[in-house]
Amino acid sequence: MKLDVAHILDWMEKANDKIQQNKTYLTSLDQAIGDGDHGINMARGFQEVIGKISASDYSNVSDLLKDISMTLLSKVGGASGPLYGTAFLKMSMALKDSDSVDYPQFVHAMEEALQGIKQRGKAEKGEKTLVDVWETLLEQLKEQDDFDSVRFEETAKLAMESTKELEAKKGRAAYLRERSIGHLDPGSVSSYYIFSSLSDVVKESV
Amino acid sequence: MKLDVAHILDWMEKANDKIQQNKTYLTSLDQAIGDGDHGINMARGFQEVIGKISASDYSNVSDLLKDISMTLLSKVGGASGPLYGTAFLKMSMALKDSDSVDYPQFVHAMEEALQGIKQRGKAEKGEKTLVDVWETLLEQLKEQDDFDSVRFEETAKLAMESTKELEAKKGRAAYLRERSIGHLDPGSVSSYYIFSSLSDVVKESV
Amino acid sequence: MKKIINDPNSAVQDMLDGFVAAYPNDVKRLPGTTVIARKDAPVTNKVGIVSGGGSGHEPAHAGYVGEGMLDAAVAGEVFTSPTPDQVFEGIKAVDNGAGVLLVIKNYTGDIMNFEMAAELAEAEGINVKQVVVNDDVAVEDSSFTTGRRGIAGTVFVHKIAGAKAAQGASLEEVQAVAEKTIQNVRSIGMALTPCIVPAAGTPSFELKENEMEIGIGIHGEPGIERKEITTADEIAVELTEKVIADLGLKSGEEVAVMVNGLGGTPEMELFIVNKKVNQLLSDKGITIYDTFVGEYMTSLEMAGCSVTLLRLDQELKTLLDAESKAPAFRR
Amino acid sequence: MKKIINDPNSAVQDMLDGFVAAYPNDVKRLPGTTVIARKDAPVTNKVGIVSGGGSGHEPAHAGYVGEGMLDAAVAGEVFTSPTPDQVFEGIKAVDNGAGVLLVIKNYTGDIMNFEMAAELAEAEGINVKQVVVNDDVAVEDSSFTTGRRGIAGTVFVHKIAGAKAAQGASLEEVQAVAEKTIQNVRSIGMALTPCIVPAAGTPSFELKENEMEIGIGIHGEPGIERKEITTADEIAVELTEKVIADLGLKSGEEVAVMVNGLGGTPEMELFIVNKKVNQLLSDKGITIYDTFVGEYMTSLEMAGCSVTLLRLDQELKTLLDAESKAPAFRR
């Protein structure tokens, strides 16, 4: 795999499209076990990301990821804002000065991002948060030595779906205890959109 | 006609029954063009009247009417409380020390009551208030020289029904102006119940 | 009907007990009545001020009882004027020889019940005067009908008359400044939803999902016009323009603004309305001396708001600013 | 969805403008931010106190900005924690060298955003401390999960920390008294209806005509238990007993009581609840030092209420009684 600035721009466009299309769905998932703003938060944040990055020129992926991070941090709010903001910030830092990203770099960036998320959110896998998607993906990435778009997307989807049966231990859904079981975790669904968009980008770029 | 204490007690029992049965209906009439409390007010007040007068002994109609008046004054509230309270007070005063009431006395008492109502409420006939029922009845009473139960009841009913087409000029319904047209005046309906009860009492006592 | 009550028939009694339980050092309930009075009533050498009306308008009227405002508030059943005997108890409890002013909202029922109470009080030698608040411009002012209703503007009358009385003014002076306030205060309301009188159990009217009612009263009465719901800005402009026109307010004049919630409207929406009211007045060169945003005169859980403007001169400004310890109007 | 707004996307902005328009002499909005600060911020030689959170809880949080309470309140979108950059602006605006205390409600989002802001502030050499309010006893307290939510009890933390700071206490002292307040305050809420986030347009959950939800949060989150609606007295007892048990309150202790409306409940019902809360506490020999009935921490137009008890000692009583000029908490 080889991701350059254009690929990341494309990734964000695709992710934004998915999030805008599923804004109401994400919100309804959050209404069931949270406070009903996840779709609204993500749609607002990614719209701003597109506005920001399409108005600038980038010579390397690190700067681009930094702008994505800062925009998410200052426009999303709630729990998801700092988490996604931190994730992209850590990716940016892991890819300092790179103008493109190969597979080992990508895995490293993902690893840093996940660590950032877990540190910020103090969550572990299995607690029904977006960590469930990120950590499952990282485990899969580490098993291989190049990016497998189909498997990546499938893994993200399964991990997202697996949150349905879990009882939430972190985030707002945790207040519901066992009543949180039977509902998808909204943040895991938005993470799935982001990663399935990445899968599409890589698939098309081959 | 000859009304004694027992008749008036019976009158109040019958009036109370009608009002309790039609509490919701009276309230719904008041919801349409007022504030939705007329049935509640009248039901509360007449219930208290029954409680009061059935716990006392009366040697003349004047004392009985005075207790009815005072109970209505202190338990009904709203516009109807002072009006009905005043009406019964004026009747009581007109029948001072009488232990029974003949037809001329009854007409005189009605005349005093109506005057009291009009003075208190500053309303004239045709303004869509209970004055429409009381004044129409008084006009009819004056045309005859004895009580005609059937005609009395019919007159009250027609007068009550005639308020439907009027535009309210007094009371809460007046705020609605032409939107008050097409609805019965709640106070005229409760007055109709009171007078049709009286008609029944006289009919049965013959 | 979803309400946190025990029994529709005890709602007003329970509320009054709960009110006194909240402010036991400031107010008392006259035993066996629905009257809430200042704990220290009657106050020596001070004109007493008594107001009241149906319940369901909380914090009106008991919330305005306190030093600098009302001496007593008389509560009726929900949306039903209190009876003359109760008002009479209120008058007796606050009179200490200086006389008592009754602040009445212009509803037939309130006027008749308060008037009868005044007659009872006068028969006992108490000097009683009355003022009738009729600030609602929704209703046309005509001498042939009942005239205009009294709504949220009444709170300013309580405040200003109360401050004047606290200064030691005579009954005539207090009445005069109350009349002046009434001359200079106008309001109009609107609603998005009806409300439910506990004892009735059903809403007083229905509004469709896209409808609002302009010119609503505070008793769940239908308003004067039903139309399609529009933006907060358009609502604010419509209400405020009606009030400005009726008051004949001109550039350079000074006003106090009240954006009042009717019970079920979040404060967020009241501030959104206030933004536009403020803008509109500023654009017209009308100076805003002070602003009151919140729930002052409600209609149970009705969603909606009213806008009140009070034209101010130096005297009214001073009295508006004077200290008040009433729970619902701390200054 | 029936709301008096212009556009769901501008609701928070419009509200903040309308808020400043209402209190122009007391507060300011930091340009280009969602921060409302005291007009005279930063105050020399005084610890700054910053709170905030999602909007939709009005009068929280801007209503508590004022002398004797908060120095700044940071508003997020409806029910969404504000972002770190906004909180950082608030911190910078109120710091004058004495340091800044952040009063955070225990929600993952709030904690993360405020923590990141604190990191940014520390990087600029500002001394920042934090306290996390977690008064909601509906949620079990477990170290494995997020812990308990912060709800209406937060208002007491604002008041007491604000009073301490106004006395000129150090950042550590202000933090300590805030912690002490948090240790001694507990709340629980219930709802009869859900609420509608403007940008979502649909209610967060449904309740049948005969259902209520116990242990509700202030974000339209479902509660912990749904059951048949009962009397005000039974509701008051259930909520108050939970709080008493969790605080371990004993006869002879003193408390402040808050009966808080969630936005759509008429004040009448809050007083009815207060009657029973008061009775229950008195029966148990617990002394009520002061009572607060009204809307302090709302959830848009949700119908429902919460009960908060704060165990008091001499220090907390003095600080609770201290002067406050915050529009929503005048003392």
Ligand SMILES: Nc1ncnc2c1ncn2[C@@H]1O[C@H](COP(=O)(O)OP(=O)(O)O)[C@@H](O)[C@H]1O
């Ligand atoms: N402590 C945490 N660690 C990781 N992810 C979390 C944590 N708390 C919440 N999340 C994620 O954030 C999502 C909710 O985001 P959002 O609704 O935007 O914020 P909020 O919950 O503050 O309203 C959850 O679905 C979950 O995936």
Ligand SMILES: Nc1ncnc2c1ncn2[C@@H]1O[C@H](COP(=O)(O)OP(=O)(O)O)[C@@H](O)[C@H]1O
């Ligand atoms: N000025 C008036 N003169 C005579 N009757 C009146 C007057 N105002 C109101 N009423 C009568 O009172 C009735 C309303 O009574 P009620 O609903 O109990 O009081 P309120 O209008 O104060 O809520 C009206 O239907 C009308 O018949």
Ligand SMILES: [Mg+2]
């Ligand atoms: Mg959420």
Ligand SMILES: [Mg+2]
């Ligand atoms: Mg009525």
Ligand SMILES: [Mg+2]
């Ligand atoms: Mg009435």
Ligand SMILES: [Mg+2]
């Ligand atoms: Mg949120």
